Amino acid sequence: MNTYIEAFINAFLGTLDWTWKSICFEVPWYTNYFWGLVAISLAVWLLEIVFPWRKEQAIFRKDFWIDAVYMFFNFFVFTIVISGIYAILERLFLGIGISMDSIALVNLKGLPVWSQLLIFFLLSDFVQWFTHVLLHRFNFLWRFHKVHHSVKEMGFAAHLRYHWMENILYKPLKIFAVMLLGGFEPEQAFIVHFIAITIGHLNHANVRLTYGPLKYIFNNPVMHLYHHAYALPEDRRYGVNFGISLSLWDYIFKTNYIPETSGTLTLGYSGDTKMPKNFFAQLLYGFRGKD
Numbered sequence: 001m002n003t004y005i006e007a008f009i010n011a012f013l014g015t016l017d018w019t020w021k022s023i024c025f026e027v028p029w030y031t032n033y034f035w036g037l038v039a040i041s042l043a044v045w046l047l048e049i050v051f052p053w054r055k056e057q058a059i060f061r062k063d064f065w066i067d068a069v070y071m072f073f074n075f076f077v078f079t080i081v082i083s084g085i086y087a088i089l090e091r092l093f094l095g096i097g098i099s100m101d102s103i104a105l106v107n108l109k110g111l112p113v114w115s116q117l118l119i120f121f122l123l124s125d126f127v128q129w130f131t132h133v134l135l136h137r138f139n140f141l142w143r144f145h146k147v148h149h150s151v152k153e154m155g156f157a158a159h160l161r162y163h164w165m166e167n168i169l170y171k172p173l174k175i176f177a178v179m180l181l182g183g184f185e186p187e188q189a190f191i192v193h194f195i196a197i198t199i200g201h202l203n204h205a206n207v208r209l210t211y212g213p214l215k216y217i218f219n220n221p222v223m224h225l226y227h228h229a230y231a232l233p234e235d236r237r238y239g240v241n242f243g244i245s246l247s248l249w250d251y252i253f254k255t256n257y258i259p260e261t262s263g264t265l266t267l268g269y270s271g272d273t274k275m276p277k278n279f280f281a282q283l284l285y286g287f288r289g290k291d
Helices: 004-025 033-050 064-095 115-138 140-148 158-159 164-180 190-202 214-218 219-226 246-250 279-283
Strands: none
Touching: 004 033, 004 064, 033 064, 033 158, 033 190, 064 158, 064 164, 064 279, 115 140, 115 164, 115 190, 115 246, 140 164, 158 190, 190 219
16 A cells, blocks of 8 residues: 555655646646646637637637636646546556557567657557547546537637536546556657647647648648537538648547538537536536536
8 A cells, every 4th residue: 555655645746746847847848738738828829819710809808817717727726636646547557467568469669760750659649539438428528628619719728628427538548558668758749749739729729721732631620620610510410620730540430520611600518607606616527416
């Protein structure tokens, strides 16, 4: 028992210390996820201000500040809180003989850096795409995902507006993906992290980008806006355009849907008026029965 307690404390304090050092610029700039998030957010917000797609939408749109709170809560506060739990789970798996190497399918360490990063990015994004589909397909998961879909005016900060329970599902599956690579995470994985954050911010931003022919590879604001559409065809009632960074998976599995590109559509879902407006009330949302 003492071993598990020690693992919990060490992981918690280690994550807290790293976050504080990041805030104080005491970590290498290319691994400073705190100020990296701030810089990317300001850059994409500036694009929204200078090149707004929906010109009637205010710079400080509806729920702008609560979405900003979500950004830092989900990326840093919750990560600190949950880090100790993951450390305990890792010890438990090791105790029953499950390690990073035990379920490895491939070994990437001998490949060029660029191909390591590409495979890591593709596998991670596919796992997130599949997890996103599950969030829409199963009601007990959709109850939590409703927090993200309660956005009524789209902007960059909506990217990280999601219920903390989604982390409980996403994180283990992403770790599983890394385990399939023999526990390998490229030393330059920070590149993948910052690319994913930038694409995610742009997908939710009030800017009109489609990327031309690259729209069949990369997710974009026009495509993702329809993911948040209030009304969808009956045969697409579980959702469309589930891509996180890549639209590729949606085109492969026929979940793509872009009927028009005006950007003037109602967002949300049936019954979204029942979503609490308070941040702390939203943290508890989804645990009660059907609503």
